[in-house]
Amino acid sequence: MSIVLTLFHAVQACGGVYTGLFSAMAVYNLKQNEEQAENAAKYSNTAEHQLHKTRTTQTSGAIASISSIVTSVVLAVNPFGQSRTWPLLLSAANAGGIYLGYRHVSSFWRHKAKVPFFTDYNDGITASNSMLQLLLAWLIETLNPNSKTRNTITSRFSIRLGMGAFAGELVPHEQQPSPAKGPFPMRGLLLPPKLPSFPASAISLSCLIPVVKLGFFHSSKRQIHNIRLRNMDPFEYNANPGRVVFGPGSIQKLPDEIKRLGLKSPLLLSTPQQVSQAEDLAKILTSASIEPAGTYNNATMHTPSHITEEAMSFLHSKSADCVVSIGGGSTIGLGKAISIRTGLYHICIPTTYAGSEMTPILGETQDGRKATRSDPKILPGTVIYDVDFTMTLPVALSATSGVNAIAHAVEALYAKNKNPIISLLAIEGTKALAESLPEIIENAQSQPAREKAQYGAWLCGVCLGSSAMALHHKLCHTLGGSFNLPHAETHTIVLPHALSYNAPAIPEAMEKLATALPGSEGDATKGLNVLLEKLKVKRALKDYGMKEEDIDKAAEIAVSNQYPNPRKIEKEPIRELIRRAWAGEPARADL
Template identity: 75%
Template sequence: MQPFEYTANPGRVVFGSGSIKKLGDEIKRLNKSNPLLLSTPQQKDQVQALESILKDASITPAGLFSEATMHTPTHVTDKALQYTKDSGADCVVSFGGGSTIGLGKAISIRTGLEHVCIPTTYAGSEMTPILGETADGKKTTRSDPKILPGTVIYDVDFTMTLPEALSATSGVNAIAHAVEALYARAGNPVMTLFALEGIKALASSLPIIVNNPKDVDARSKAQYGAWLCAMCLGSVGMALHHKLCHTLGGSFNLPHAETHTIVLPHAIAYNAPKIPEVMKQLADVLPESDGDTIKGLNILLTKLKVKRGLKDFGMKEEDVDKAAEIAVSNPYWNPRDIEKEPLRETIRRCWAGEEARADL
């Protein structure tokens, strides 16, 4: 066995249907009493329902900031910080997906306030010490243990109304976290176990959810898989897949989960020649792969009925060259060297919506 290092990230997880009722107890456990609630404009009504739960625990929220948006733009964070200060909040509670949780992280790392997360998607940001922020059209990331939220409440009830399309892309986004953990430079056997179990859980449950979104068992399994996959991302770092997604999302304002869904099979195909053992491990946990990881991923995405081309979300063909330039300018570590022409072709295939193939 290869030598490795493993550092367990601190954090508390409360998992299960109805666990939202423990929100007040969790805030009191932190010795806090004046939480600021965070959401997107679309989830404002949902998060307001938490006020009655807090009221039952004799807790009055400091207020609700409902302007979270994707890619965590710094001008929104600045506005939220002022709101936090004016409200006198002593902790933040983020309710939603990666956009809201990202804002919670941005506030927490700047103020030192405790951060409690209530995820409603499978994006996984709640389990990582990573913050991605966008300013002047560019997205940058940083990692710091202090960014990691202290408490996460996984209540499957809040995922039951997640639209089928978003369930699919959010779930594939989670799978991407685990895939990169399998070949990460700082990988270890603990994360490999988490990654394979998480991918298996999501790959089996997501097609069920797309066809029957009210299936509670499938929803619970998907949330469990997303948690495991997020643990991987928070522990072992990122490579080409995430570099491409950060480049494309931040520079061309593309939707986060949809971009991850489109890029994933192509990024794996790019790295395939350098990760034969990982390709075998993935094939073993992907349904209908017949020993071929790329085939298994293409079949999975077909079953999930997701859009496969970045052009469907507004990216222009002339943006392909610009994206390739940005991606090679400051590359993440990757098992295969970042070569401009094969990478450009990878991005072109993502733009065009072609099925992935390992021929680069």
């Protein structure tokens, strides 16, 4: 749409300059050569009317020239009116155009009974239409100088067309017998002789303006709606503390971060699959004269209590003064569990897009049930985002981990403690991930895409850390903790279904979210379905081991405790939601 608007503006600006020069030349020729008016009179049934038009054009043509050129220059400098550099000049130009329209309209209606229908009646219609457009544009500019609506742009385009019609009134092109005399002959400035006259062309294009307006208004109605002034909802916002180090190669700053804190003996944490990355950290630290206290490499998803106890026993046998976790949600969760129990400073190095590193939330599993708690002390102190550690992240895990991050942003948009700051981060984070993840699927080694995904994951993680989560996260914790389903994959499958469940209660959030999802066509649920298709991810919980008989148990657990959610939690719709997620059906807004 931005390309179309740019081309649209280029056409109107060029047309405005052309019309201005044309009008100036017309005035000059009329003053230099009386024969021009006499020739023009031959092609009207009433010489009096044609001569009146000539005198009118002499006066108002100068206004047309100045108004058109000035307005076009202003628009060339500031095409979409997001700041008014020369508001008074632009308003004056439009006012001059209104006067021009008035002179031509009065000229037409004064002699309407004496002129042929198909020649000057068209001019009268064009003049009337263009004067109305000029008046509307002037009102928009004067009464609402900060307007960003595209109606302003289309009104200005009508101005260009109207002025072109006025300038072309002087000599109907298809009837012009010979080039006009004078230093600026008119014929060479017009369209080829076999094409319609300039006024007729302008009339035809002017008729398209309402259609163009309707199309742009339809495509931008959400943006226009968003800038309408309305009462803001009251909110509270608490910025979570924490330090972020972002950029390629930033892992080399780890020793400096530890020294800055006055620490010297970190415990390294990883999963069994990421032992090599933990070893790389140890080498970086050792080369900077920092000796790790040890490495625990048995972190497990959903942070089972027995793994935490095992890690605590390992820690007690060492002399660590801080914890460094490298990996995804499993390792970071273990680091949080250790930090909240011991008070040790926690440094995270995320290698996925899960976003857990930016939250004061800890989810732990015990006896087959996962429980979460929130405490400011759980929030890691420093997070190092190094894109180099994500370059080898498998494509499938990149996709599900990224959608997991999007889920944080989605629920932040309708959280009970939502606020405008977090909503902005949620839309930006969702947009960054929705644009970068499909590119990663096509080219896993694209560093710009990986960086953008990591940036989006950071923002979505902030959303999770600052907002109360609702249905989606409660369901995923139920399914993951109770049936040992993989964390990111479960979030990916459940998200569009949970959103469709809440959709009737969150129209504003759905509208905002749709703007961040390519292919949504105004429907956020459709946008998520489209994204998951692009990412080629599995869509069924049964593919990860959940049995059909587990659906009823999952529904019972999900509704056993009521929790804040935009829509009331009801067992039968929740059961159907889980069934669809189990079967791998696309999300539908009929729950």
